[in-house]
Amino acid sequence: MTQNIPIAPMLAEGDVDAFLARDLAVVWHPCTQMREHRGELPLVPIRRGRGEWLEGLDGRRYLDAISSWWTNLFGHAHPAIAAAIGTQAAELEHVIYAGFAHEPGLRLAERLVAIAPRSTTHPPLSRVFYGENGSAAIEIALKMSFHAHQNRGDAQRTRFIALQNGYHGETLGALAVSDIPLFRRIYAPLLMEPLFVPSPDAWNAGPGETAEACALRAAAALATTLEREGGRIAALVLEPLVQCAGGMRMHHPAYLAEARRLCDAHGVHLIADEIAVGFGRTGTLFACEQAGIAPDFLCVSKGLTGGSLPLSAVLTTEAVFEAFWSEDRTRGFLHSHSYTGNPVACAAANATLDLFARRDVIADNRALAARLAAAAAPLAEHPNVAELRQAGMILAFELVEDRSTRRAFADHPRRRTLAAYRAALEAGAVLRPLGNVLYWMPPYCIGDEAIDTLVRASRAALEAYAGCE
Numbered sequence: 001m002t003q004n005i006p007i008a009p010m011l012a013e014g015d016v017d018a019f020l021a022r023d024l025a026v027v028w029h030p031c032t033q034m035r036e037h038r039g040e041l042p043l044v045p046i047r048r049g050r051g052e053w054l055e056g057l058d059g060r061r062y063l064d065a066i067s068s069w070w071t072n073l074f075g076h077a078h079p080a081i082a083a084a085i086g087t088q089a090a091e092l093e094h095v096i097y098a099g100f101a102h103e104p105g106l107r108l109a110e111r112l113v114a115i116a117p118r119s120t121t122h123p124p125l126s127r128v129f130y131g132e133n134g135s136a137a138i139e140i141a142l143k144m145s146f147h148a149h150q151n152r153g154d155a156q157r158t159r160f161i162a163l164q165n166g167y168h169g170e171t172l173g174a175l176a177v178s179d180i181p182l183f184r185r186i187y188a189p190l191l192m193e194p195l196f197v198p199s200p201d202a203w204n205a206g207p208g209e210t211a212e213a214c215a216l217r218a219a220a221a222l223a224t225t226l227e228r229e230g231g232r233i234a235a236l237v238l239e240p241l242v243q244c245a246g247g248m249r250m251h252h253p254a255y256l257a258e259a260r261r262l263c264d265a266h267g268v269h270l271i272a273d274e275i276a277v278g279f280g281r282t283g284t285l286f287a288c289e290q291a292g293i294a295p296d297f298l299c300v301s302k303g304l305t306g307g308s309l310p311l312s313a314v315l316t317t318e319a320v321f322e323a324f325w326s327e328d329r330t331r332g333f334l335h336s337h338s339y340t341g342n343p344v345a346c347a348a349a350n351a352t353l354d355l356f357a358r359r360d361v362i363a364d365n366r367a368l369a370a371r372l373a374a375a376a377a378p379l380a381e382h383p384n385v386a387e388l389r390q391a392g393m394i395l396a397f398e399l400v401e402d403r404s405t406r407r408a409f410a411d412h413p414r415r416r417t418l419a420a421y422r423a424a425l426e427a428g429a430v431l432r433p434l435g436n437v438l439y440w441m442p443p444y445c446i447g448d449e450a451i452d453t454l455v456r457a458s459r460a461a462l463e464a465y466a467g468c469e
């Protein structure tokens with residue numbers, strides 16, 4: 001052994017307790033109060049993934065009903081994606097992307113601009129800038145928008161508009177334009193302050209108000225803000241159709257059409273964060289399609305590589321690109337990440353797009369989404385479910401104490417969420433409720449046996465949530 005680098009030997013197959021002891025002694029897991037792992041929250045070591053199933057070190061199978069944080073599209077360890085990764089890694093694993101180029105990055109960019117949402121009234125997205133994760137994509141879009149305005153001499157545009165209950169990531173810029181108090185509040189003194197406007201969330205509809213009317217009411221509030229502040233705004237950033245981290249809250253596409261129109265009227269960029277909803281989750285390849293709009297910036301990640309490797313991309317227009325075109329180096333976009341455009345990740349993304357090209361995934365998902373709706377319907381009858389909502393392959397149950405008033409349980413909210421999570425896990429499915437919202441966002445390969453497991457686990461989770469003392 002050189003330099004005292006230990007071997008850290010793997011454990012005997014199935015020795016879960018020893019694994020947990022070692023893991024909890026050294027690893028700090030994401031988005032976790034680590035102390036919960038000593039009690040209510042089990043840490044689940046996984047040794048392998050196949051299709052929609054994960055296999056634990058304990059030998060049990062778990063249905064990945066949340067696509068491993070919304071990343072997985074076609075199942076775990078997909079042979080075609082794995083092969084593409086292996087082939088690319090053996091050929092060129094990485095190269096600096098400033099001053100250098102490679103085929104996987106070029107091909108992916110060409111394909112992304114070809115499939116990006118388009119509209120008859122707006123120029124197409126024609127330029128691709130790579131990042132390493134979703135938060136990085138948001139940072140890139142925010143900086144690019146601001147800088148494009150600066151380069152055009154529009155120095156006043158230093159602020160952003162974001163939606164209430166929105167989520168765009170955890171790095172300081174992305175967190176600043178997010179409105180989830182659990183994640184944002186403690187860091188507030190460090191964050192730039194966007195203008196938050198009301199969410200078009202149809203859950204907020206008044207009695208008798210349609211989702212569309214609710215969306216247009218939120219758009220009217222956006223119009224008021226833009227009339228007052230429009231000249232100082234660089235961009236509006238939003239999650240089209242579904243505010244995912246905000247509790248899978250859904251809105252009518254009329255909001256997006258209005259937001260697009262208002263941004264144009266005020267010279268404001270529209271940043272569409274399709275990091276979670278892109279690649280077919282809402283029933284179209286991109287959510288923006290349902291409103292017939294093209295944004296000025298499209299941020300994609302998560303499903304981009306089919307859930308296999310970290311990668312993100314920001315697509316923008318020729319107009320934005322041209323604002324940086326200059327003899328002056330400092331007018332260029334001097335932003336980079338070490339692994340920008342990583343060729344292995346780009347190859348995984350190309351393999352994922354090949355899977356979309358091979359069959360009509362969007363059409364097949366329509367049938368699958370209908371099967372999921374039918375499977376979910378009996379659960380929606382539960383007295384503690386106030387609403388079952390769906391956008392394509394995303395279904396969400398709003399859990400409440402009282403269905404008639406739609407009042408959430410006030411006592412032990414965290415304990416209820418944990419109880420629901422544990423009960424689902426016991427029943428063989430990974431469901432990770434967002435507070436009082438239980439949701440399904442399965443991989444597109446989910447089969448009938450898995451849907452049965454999903455229903456059984458969801459019922460167990462519901463009962464545990466409502467019955468928790």
Ligand SMILES: *Cc1c(COP(=O)(O)O)cnc(C)c1O
Pocket residue numbers: 133134135136138167168169170239244245273274275276277301302
């Ligand atoms: C997950 C997510 C992000 C952040 O992506 P990371 O890869 O986790 O940094 C941004 N926006 C939305 C809508 C997301 O769901």
